[in-house]
């Protein structure tokens with residue numbers, strides 16, 4: 215690599231924010247956020263071995279992770295927090311109810327309050343915003359970096375005006391599209407489970423995700439990742455086409471799907487110092 219390219223690379227690294235899903239679905243979730251030497255995980259729903267393997271595909275060791283922020287206590291999001299804390303000493307950040315439900319050591323866990331921004335540096339802050347999800351004090355995270363924002367939201371049966379106002383116009387949005395309505399209702403799950411999944415405290419259908427996105431996406435939004443697709447009650451092409459139907463004329467950026475076995479791609483937002491300024495850069499990471 216020429217020194218000029220190296221310099222450009224350094225500038226890019228210094229000024230941009232990268233989002234990589236290490237995998238997403240009911241068997242485990244974790245998302246890596248990188249900028250300016252910060253490496254932060256949102257959720258750790260994998261075993262220690264799986265986390266190590268998935269980070270390894272990006273040439274990152276677990277002890278290079280500065281913090282793990284947990285959305286809520288369900289096993290596919292917080293089930294691997296304890297092992298990451300014990301094995302590699304990674305600090306875990308979550309709210310009080312999530313910490314108690316996960317039986318985390320309250321002496322070492324860093325508790326946050328919903329709607330109070332966590333400042334990781336002068337220009338990197340992460341805001342936890344409450345979202346409705348049965349029996350859990352679940353939060354979305356809005357990551358602000360140099361005036362641009364990425365939103366990560368998953369596991370919600372409905373949405374609030376507060377969430378809409380925080381997500382409106384984010385440059386990047388990762389959001390669950392859990393099930394296709396007719397596949398769920400015609401599928402194998404017992405009636406009670408179908409009702410729980412589709413209820414206000416359950417998960418978003420592809421159609422609901424499309425409707426929600428239509429109220430938060432604007433011309434600033436450059437990339438969307440659909441996450442947490444049900445392997446039984448959804449299909450990537452159904453999720454993508456249903457969501458795009460609702461975003462017709464609103465969104466012309468990049469849309470991708472994060473499946474259970476990642477990492478597969480990285481989105482970067484920020485003031486990338488080259489001709490691609492203000493455009494999303496995609497890197498295939500393996």
Ligand SMILES: [Zn+2]
Pocket residue numbers: 239240288290291369442
């Ligand atoms: Zn989940």
Ligand SMILES: [Zn+2]
Pocket residue numbers: 286288347350369
């Ligand atoms: Zn959940």
